[in-house]
Amino acid sequence: MPEETKKVDTEKKNLEAEVENELSPINGSQIFRMNKNKKETPRQEQTPAALSEALEPAMEEPVPAAEEEPRIPEIDDAFMQMIDEYMPRSEEAEVGDVMEVPVLDVRSDCVLVNIGDKMEGIIDIAEFTTRSGEVTVSPGDIVEVMIEGRDENTDQVILSHRRAMKRVAVERLRHAVETKTPVYGKVIDVVKGGLIVDIGIPCFMPASQIDRSRVTDLNAWIGKEIEAYVLDYNKERNRAVLSRRQLIEENLDKRKKTLLDSLKLGDTITVRIKSVHDFGAFADLGPMDGFIPREEVSFERTAHPAMFLKEDHEVKVKITNIDKESGKITLSRKQARMNPWDKVDEKFPINSIVTGRVSSLTNFGAFVQIEEGLTGMIHVSNLSWEKGPQKAEAFMKEGDLVKAVVLDFDKENRRLALGLKQITEDPWVKVEGKFAPGSKVKGTVTSLTDFGAFVKLDDNVEGLIHISNMTWDKKPGKPSLYLKDGQEVEAMVLSTNREGRRIALGIKQLMKSPMELFFESHKIGSIVEGTIVRVASFGAFVELAEGIEGLLHVSEISTERVENPAHVLKEGQKITCKILNIAGGGRRISLSRKDVIKDEEKQIMKEYLKSDVKGGFNVGELLKDLKDKIQ
Known part of the structure; x- marks a missing residue:
């Protein structure tokens, strides 16, 4: 086959493909218009296969050789009729008309379009080229064009896409202004x-x-x-x-109105948090924001909103107020949740053990959050079984997880009392058996006060040695005269008080008292010497030793009747007496001066009777001398 014939066959095949590409999308959709008022006539649907059959005769015709460049073969009437069936016929177009046409080809200098009725039009390629040199149109595109006239040389219709777009734009502007679209x-x-x-x-x-x-x-x-x-x-x-x-x-206002009309008071909805502030938080409702006041964030009264709300996080809230006039919506996260205090007695009964996080420390204790909206307090008195002032920071810090025992709750006032020390057994339960009265114990002096010294007996129990139990002296000095801080000391348990959590100790009880020492050598009937310390109408008190006094009754002062003890006795006077009786564990001693006089009289008489003295012996004078001596 000659070379020129091969080129023609190739071009025929290209033409066949091009026509199929161009006409296939036009079928049923890409129908351009030359006159908007023209009525289209019905046409028979054609398929690309039918079009190919129509092309066969045209492709089989011999193609004459061309001297310069191959020429596209003419298409017979049957093929043109087939194209006409795909395209509506239009009325005669005029200069200035605007129409929609399909692009046939894009060339370096122009764009070729089909304007119908076997007519082609050209558009300067510059009208479809951007500043960067990019061509914005492709074969098959539908473009709007304006007829400007015909080329005298080629008889092609000259079109302008730019002017068509401008006219369309002007029409759009006019319509947009009139209709507010x-x-x-x-x-x-x-x-x-x-x-x-x-x-x-x-x-x-x-x-x-x-x-x-x-x-x-x-x-x-x-x-x-x-x-x-x-x-x-x-x-x-x-x-x-x-x-x-x-x-x-405008669109936002419409959406706001639709939203306000759709929302109802009391509805629970899910929203996204937009921002969190000290005074509350704003939630995204789409066309508008809703506001969650600080007091509606949580049942935690003093909690900052940021503790429970995070930006871009979703949360369930209840609608508490809708103001359509101002367009404001108030929300509540708190009311969308169950109040934890409603069933606190069921969930956390008294004596139950709970776990919580320390939220804050104060001088009087620690606040522990059991769950959101439910916070209890551990008072300093419930931190430890140890006596004395305690500080919460010695046992925990903010953020710590701690276990505590529920001691009490007040649903009305929303108060929950917790105890830390109650987690362990009360050491005082066994203290009476461990530190029985009368037993001897050892401990360390932890502190000295004006009234005594505290002694640590074990990790949880302290006892007190009162100043009066440090010495037998009636007027003891300061505790520091007898004990020092940190000193190891042995003491006797005097008493225990579980309810008051007190143990009384004494160190003087480990020694014999002056009274015990006194009565070891002084029994009933013993002659003692003392000093009158007080004179009363019924007798006189005589100090026999330090801290030991006896009563010399008025009837026991003399062998003669004494009306007023003060007439015969004076404070500070030394006197000899006999112990008549000891009662009350030595606290009550009865004395007699009269018995001492009688005993002396008997002794004088006994000596007189034994004596061999000659001459005058005056018994009366001897007795008088005896009384003066005793006095």
């Missing part, structure tokens, strides 16, 4: 104070009209397709000012 366009440039939007003609959009919030980067908008309202239109100059912000706000 938005227009569509593409941002093509940034100028001082705003953007240039191409809707067929360049329009200006001020930066303040781009969005509801301030736009800082205008260049980021280049190439974006947008929808906007026409704020102002100058018909003479074909200039328009657009506002995307106005359209956004």
Whole structure:
């Protein structure tokens, strides 16, 4: 086969494919129009297969050799009839008419389109080329064009896509202004104070009209397709000012109204937290925000909203107020949850053990959060079984997990009493058996006070040695005279008080008292010598030893009747007496001066009777001397 014939066959095949590509999308959809008022006539549907059959005769014809370049073979009437069935016939188009046409080919200098009735039109390629040199049209595209006339040399119809778009744009602007509807366009440039939007003609959009919030980067908008309202239109100059912000706000108002109409008081909804502040939080409801006041965030009275709400996190809330006039919606996270105090007695009965996190420390104790909205307090008195002031920071710090025992609760006032020391057994339960009265114990002096010394007996029990139990002296000195801090000491348990958690100790009880020592050598009937310390109407008190006194009754002062003891006795006077009786464990001693006188009289008489003395012996004078001696 000759080379030229091969080229022609190739071009026929290309033509066949091109026609199939062009006509297939046109079938049923890509029908261009030359006159909007023309009524289309029904046509028979054709398939690409049927078109190929029609092409067969045309492709089998011999093709004459060409001297210069191969020529596309002419298509017979049957093929043209087939094309006519795919395309509606149109009325005669006039200069200035605008129509939609399919693109047949894109060349280096022009774009070839099919304007119907076996006619082709050309459009300058520059009208479809961007500033960067990119061609924005491809074969098969449907474009709007305006008829400008015919080329005298080629008889092709000269078209303009740009002018068609401008006319369409002007019509759109007019319609948008009249009907208050938005227009569509593409941002093509940034100028001082705003953007240039191409809707067929360049329009200006001020930066303040781009969005509801301030736009800082205008260049980021280049190439974006947008929808906007026409704020102002100058018909003479074909200039328009657009506002995307106005359209956004209008749509937002519509959505707000729809939302407000759909919400009901008491509804529980899920929202996304937008921002958290000291005074509360704002939640995203779509076209508007809802507000969660601080006091409605949680049952925790003093908790900061940030403890329970995080930005971009979803949370369930209850609608507590809707103000349609102001467009404000108030929400409550707290009311969307169960109040933990409602069933605190069921969930955390008294004496149950709970686990919580230390939320804060104070001088009087520690606050422990058992669960959200349920916080109890461990008072300092319930930190440890040890006596004396305690500090919460010695046992825990904020954020620690601790176990405690529920001691009591007040649902009405929302108070929960907890105990830390109650987790362990009360050491005083066994203290009476371990430290029985009368037993000897050893301990360490932990502190000295004006009234005594505290002695640590074990890790949880302390005893007190009162100053009066440090010495037998009636007027003891300061405790520091007898004991020192840190000193190991042995003492006797005097008494225990479990309820008052007190143990009385004494060190003087480990020694014999002056009274015990006194009575070891002085029994009833013993003659003692003492000093009168007080004189009363019924007798006189005589100090026999330090801390030991006896009573000399008025009837026992003399062998003669004494009306007033003060007449015969004086304070500070030394006197000899006989112990008549000892009672009350030595606390009551009865004395007699009269018995001493009688005993002396008997002794004098006994000596007199034994004596051999001659001459005058005056017994009366001897007795008188005896009385003076005794006195």
